Amino acid sequence: MKNLLSMEHLTNDEIIAIxxxxxxxxxxxxxxxxxxxxIANLFFEPSTRTKTSFEMAERNLGCTVxxxxxxxxxxxKGETMYDTVKTLEMIGLDAVVIRAKEDEYYNELLEGIHVAIINAGDGAGQHPSQSLLDLYTIKKEFGSxxxxxxxxxxxxxxxxxAKSNAIALERLGASVHYLCPPEWAGNFTAHHNWDDLIEESDVIMLLRVQHERHKVNKDFSKEGYHEQYGLTLAREKQMKDGAIIMHPAPINRGVEIDTTLVECERSRIFEQVQNGVYVRMAIVETLLKGRE
Structure with a gap:
């Protein structure tokens, strides 16, 4: 594995090894x-968890950040992504972690760049390290x-x-359902109400409403979205025994999830953050060892 760009590029064996x-x-x-x-972390979009998690992972591995x-x-000043990364390569870097607004920004780096590239999020495309830490959290809980x-x-x-996890979870044998307003389904076949989903699910994975990516904002009030699509206190009580709650964060409290559920017994939201350090250590080590 030379780079980590998309979950589509990982085999099941590579996922399990990480x-x-x-x-x-x-x-x-x-x-x-x-x-x-x-290593350098190039974040062209805001980040708290992913950026600091990678920095901690890199330092834990003895890397110079x-x-x-x-x-x-x-x-x-108009410098291209390629020229930025090529400059860092010539200065002596071994790897870069990149988050950018453009989908598949990494395509322009695949020819002529020799440092390891880790995609920390490309537009509305992929987020493989988040997917891997989500998988790790689920595997710790259920074993498979x-x-x-x-x-x-x-x-x-x-x-x-969602896109990264959809690829990996279905390949690994899970049954994945999607719930959202009709206009937010994109290419996914989605449910538009909870119906029996809440009682059947082993994992409820909530996603942040990304207002910054909407060309036309859905006219939901905070309370309206929460009542229709959020995890309310009433819905949590319907969840099956042993089911868990996840969220990649940042969280819109009271929108995707009732604020009192963020740290409830079912919640693994902050454990996901902790797991992210171990997973990103595994990612960085795997890529760097491939160059030894």
């Missing part, structure tokens, strides 16, 4: 990297994916999390 390595890191194992590598501030970079019923609810068409 999850297994993350479990070893969580158990206290240390990296076997032969030297300290240089080279600061990069997109708001003060030559990208503001075969036979699980998972409902992904929210802004489906704009969600790179």
């Amino acid at each position: 999850l297994d390595r993350a479990a070893q890191f969580e158990a206290g194992e240390v990296t076997t990297l032969q030297r300290s590598y240089h 080279i600061p990069f501030d997109a708001g003060f970079s030559s990208a503001l 994916f075969e036979g699980l019923t998972i409902t992904i609810a929210g802004d489906i068409s704009h969600s790179r999390v």
Whole structure:
């Protein structure tokens, strides 16, 4: 594995290997990297969890993290993504983690760039490291994916999390359902009310309403969306025994989920954040070891 760009590019064996390595890191194992590598995190969109999680993972692996501030970079002067990454490569970096507004921005980097590229989110496209940490969270809970019923609810068409997880979960044997307003389904076949989903699901995965990606905003009040499509207190009481709640965050409290459920017994929302460090350690180590 030279780069991590999309869940479509990973085999099931590669996915399981990353999850297994993350479990070893969580158990206290240390990296076997032969030297300290240089990495930069290029975030052209806002991020709290993903950016700091990668930085922590890189430092845990003994890497040197080279600061990069997109708001003060030559990208503001019109420099292309290719030229930015090529510059960092020639300075001596070994890998870059990139989040960008453009779908599949990485296509222009596949010829002529030799550093490892990790896609930390491309527009409304893919978010493979988030998908892998979601998979890790589910695997820790249930042991496997075969036979699980998972409902992904929210802004489906704009969600790179939904698209990445849809690919992986279905390939690994889970049954995946989608719930959203009709105009937010995109290419997905989606339910538009909860019906029996709430009682059947082993995992309820909620998604943030991405107002910034809507050309025409759906005229939902906060309360209106919550009552129709959110995880309310009443719906949580209908969930099956052992079912869990997930959300990639950031959370619109009181919109996708009642605020009192964010840290309830079923919730794995903040555990997902913690799991993200171990998974990203496994991702970075896997790519760098492939270059040794």
